[in-house]
Amino acid sequence: MNELKPCYPVSDKAKAHTHLDAATYDAMYKQSIEQPEVFWGEQAEKFIDWYQPWDEVSKVDLKNSEINWFSGGKLNVSYNCIDRHLATKANDTAIIFEGDDPSDDLKVTYQELHDHVCRFANLLKERGVKKGDRVCIYMPMIPEVGYAMLACARIGAIHSVVFGGFSTESIKARILDADCQVVITADESVRGGKRIPLKSNVDAAIADCPNVHSVIVVTRTGGDIAWNEKVDINYSEAVENLSAVCEPEVMDAEDPLFILYTSGSTGTPKGVVHTCGGYILYAAMTHKYVFDYKEGEVYWCTADAGWITGHSYIFYGPLANGATTLVFEGVPTYPDAGRFWQVCEKHSVNVFYTAPTAIRALMSVGDELVEKADLSSLRLLGTVGEPINPEAWHWYYEVVGKSNCPIVDTWWQTETGGILITSLPGAVDMKPGAAGKPFFGVQPALFDKDGNTLEGENQGLLVMTASWPGQLRTVYGDHNRFYQTYLSQYPGNYFTGDGAKRDEDGFYWITGRVDDVLNVSGHRLGTAEIESALVLHPAVAEAAVVGYPHEIKGQGVYCYVTLMGNASESDELNTELKEFVAKELGRFAKPDYIQWAPGLPKTRSGKIMRRILRKIAENEVDSLGDTSTLADPSVVENLISQRIVHG
Numbered sequence: 201m202n203e204l205k206p207c208y209p210v211s212d213k214a215k216a217h218t219h220l221d222a223a224t225y226d227a228m229y230k231q232s233i234e235q236p237e238v239f240w241g242e243q244a245e246k247f248i249d250w251y252q253p254w255d256e257v258s259k260v261d262l263k264n265s266e267i268n269w270f271s272g273g274k275l276n277v278s279y280n281c282i283d284r285h286l287a288t289k290a291n292d293t294a295i296i297f298e299g300d301d302p303s304d305d306l307k308v309t310y311q312e313l314h315d316h317v318c319r320f321a322n323l324l325k326e327r328g329v330k331k332g333d334r335v336c337i338y339m340p341m342i343p344e345v346g347y348a349m350l351a352c353a354r355i356g357a358i359h360s361v362v363f364g365g366f367s368t369e370s371i372k373a374r375i376l377d378a379d380c381q382v383v384i385t386a387d388e389s390v391r392g393g394k395r396i397p398l399k400s401n402v403d404a405a406i407a408d409c410p411n412v413h414s415v416i417v418v419t420r421t422g423g424d425i426a427w428n429e430k431v432d433i434n435y436s437e438a439v440e441n442l443s444a445v446c447e448p449e450v451m452d453a454e455d456p457l458f459i460l461y462t463s464g465s466t467g468t469p470k471g472v473v474h475t476c477g478g479y480i481l482y483a484a485m486t487h488k489y490v491f492d493y494k495e496g497e498v499y500w501c502t503a504d505a506g507w508i509t510g511h512s513y514i515f516y517g518p519l520a521n522g523a524t525t526l527v528f529e530g531v532p533t534y535p536d537a538g539r540f541w542q543v544c545e546k547h548s549v550n551v552f553y554t555a556p557t558a559i560r561a562l563m564s565v566g567d568e569l570v571e572k573a574d575l576s577s578l579r580l581l582g583t584v585g586e587p588i589n590p591e592a593w594h595w596y597y598e599v600v601g602k603s604n605c606p607i608v609d610t611w612w613q614t615e616t617g618g619i620l621i622t623s624l625p626g627a628v629d630m631k632p633g634a635a636g637k638p639f640f641g642v643q644p645a646l647f648d649k650d651g652n653t654l655e656g657e658n659q660g661l662l663v664m665t666a667s668w669p670g671q672l673r674t675v676y677g678d679h680n681r682f683y684q685t686y687l688s689q690y691p692g693n694y695f696t697g698d699g700a701k702r703d704e705d706g707f708y709w710i711t712g713r714v715d716d717v718l719n720v721s722g723h724r725l726g727t728a729e730i731e732s733a734l735v736l737h738p739a740v741a742e743a744a745v746v747g748y749p750h751e752i753k754g755q756g757v758y759c760y761v762t763l764m765g766n767a768s769e770s771d772e773l774n775t776e777l778k779e780f781v782a783k784e785l786g787r788f789a790k791p792d793y794i795q796w797a798p799g800l801p802k803t804r805s806g807k808i809m810r811r812i813l814r815k816i817a818e819n820e821v822d823s824l825g826d827t828s829t830l831a832d833p834s835v836v837e838n839l840i841s842q843r844i845v846h847g
């Protein structure tokens with residue numbers, strides 16, 4: 201690997217074919233801050249079709265938890281994602297489906313998408329679903345998950361997509377929280393060659409949900425399932441004779457579009473509510489600029505529809521822009537760890553967007569599988585979900601992108617609806633590990649804990665001092681929790697819960713959750729920095745770092761380390777790793793403890809749940825908090841039994 205450089209200027213190749221250059225970005229950003237009403241009004245006209253114009257571009261009072269964008273404006277999101285493209289794109293591919301089994305694929309044109317969505321919408325209507333009703337979607341990653349979301353949007357129902365990997369308890373909690381009366385699911389899903397019993401999970405969940413009157417079942421595998429004539433509806437049979445025409449419901453910009461629960465890394469999941477107008481504008485606009493999307497390109501985001509990334513950047517953003525979006529049912533390692541690259545080759549993917557955890561996993565199996573695939577169609581790479589450690593960034597850039605594709609890092613949250621901080625391709629230099637600069641209209645600031653603004657090169661709490669159209673409007677059913685979680689800490693500002701550093705060029709570097717920023721002997725240190733240092737060591741595959749109370753230093757550094765397949769645990773290696781961090785970051789950052797961790801506790805979206813690791817490091821193993829979103833609970837038991845008990 202080449203020497204790790206701190207900054208990559210935008211290459212000439214990237215500049216030559218991107219929409220933006222640095223001067224355009226600066227000018228547009230300036231206008232978006234100085235004349236937000238003009239800026240957003242123009243963008244809303246450019247990106248979205250409205251039945252009726254809005255009364256006011258924005259009416260926001262963060263102190264009183266009131267956020268309105270384009271209210272009075274009338275639109276329909278499914279119309280914007282489908283119908284308006286039909287005049288020119290009826291026969292263009294809207295969705296490329298790639299099944300878990302590599303021989304299983306399908307292309308769906310915009311016309312076909314229209315017909316599927318209308319039939320689905322008519323089915324929902326037939327079951328009595330009306331504007332404002334909540335519909336739970338618990339599905340595999342197949343085109344029907346998109347049809348279901350858009351069908352809800354078409355009739356003004358509010359969808360709540362629950363990740364298909366969640367268990368009965370998690371589905372039940374989400375159905376009850378939003379009082380969903382209709383559930384859309386499939387018989388089974390297939391991931392990595394294994395079948396997951398979705399329908400039977402739903403059956404178990406709704407046993408305790410008396411208001412659920414209809415379960416619409418898509419046939420995916422044809423596997424055996426229980427059938428309750430009173431409630432269950434076979435999707436393909438039911439839509440067969442339904443009309444492929446369904447007039448879109450005229451929605452106010454501020455009518456809710458969906459509810460989505462956060463991934464639960466820091467606490468109990470929150471039912472984040474997004475509304476029609478601001479959300480779809482923000483999703484479309486960020487998709488266009490951040491991924492530099494061009495007509496005719498094949499765009500692939502590997503997220504699941506159950507996460508916000510799947511909402512904004514598999515379905516809503518790309519389809520609003522008339523793009524071809526790839527929906528992948530499988531996992532990165534099936535049939536082998538070259539699957540991502542094989543799919544890129546097979547469908548000539550131009551833009552590829554994935555998470556650091558996937559990149560690290562694929563990097564650890566070596567370069568050979570990447571090199572075997574023809575990746576010449578790739579033009580741009582993206583990353584989301586957590587800070588990317590520079591080691592993984594370089595592998596992604598050099599081995600996957602052949603040093604030709606800009607990498608866009610994208611910092612955002614379920615709550616933000618779309619990307620807020622990013623290295624806009626062509627306009628902003630790339631610094632491996634930095635999230636980048638604010639998107640248009642986004643006004644980040646760094647605060648100290650008392651709410652004082654920290655200027656210039658600095659480190660602190662990341663807040664947004666102004667609203668943007670894609671911002672969440674409330675927590676479903678609990679407006680006070682919305683206020684308490686995001687707006688109460690620093691009145692008039694949105695608190696992200698993340699810490700960040702700003703460098704001399706105005707780039708933001710996310711240091712992790714605020715709870716994950718350590719203060720070791722007076723040095724503020726992001727857990728992400730120590731983790732990045734650890735994974736630089738050739739024996740380390742993954743690392744998670746937490747603080748614990750330390751009598752002298754304030755906080756001590758406790759690390760969990762997963763070794764590469766070919767490395768083995770030893771006291772020598774333990775000492776070596778501590779010295780390695782001390783050399784990389786300075787003596788103050790030297791870990792106090794390193795515990796070997798065959799696996800790390802992660803959410804189903806692949807995020808490390810440091811709050812659980814913190815409890816283990818603090819030896820408070822009886823109060824781990826909400827563990828319902830853990831991907832594999834047995835990992836935690838192992839870590840508890842192997843924990844280092846300290847004084």
Ligand code: ATP
Nearest residue numbers: 462463464465466585586587610611612613614710
């Ligand atoms: P919960 O809010 O329930 O604890 P969560 O925060 O994990 O769950 P998400 O909304 O999926 O749920 O994740 C958003 C968080 O992910 C951000 O606050 C940030 O900590 C992290 N994140 C996302 N993208 C990036 C990125 N590009 N760089 C650094 N961190 C990122």
Ligand code: MG
Nearest residue numbers: 462466613697
């Ligand atoms: Mg969060």
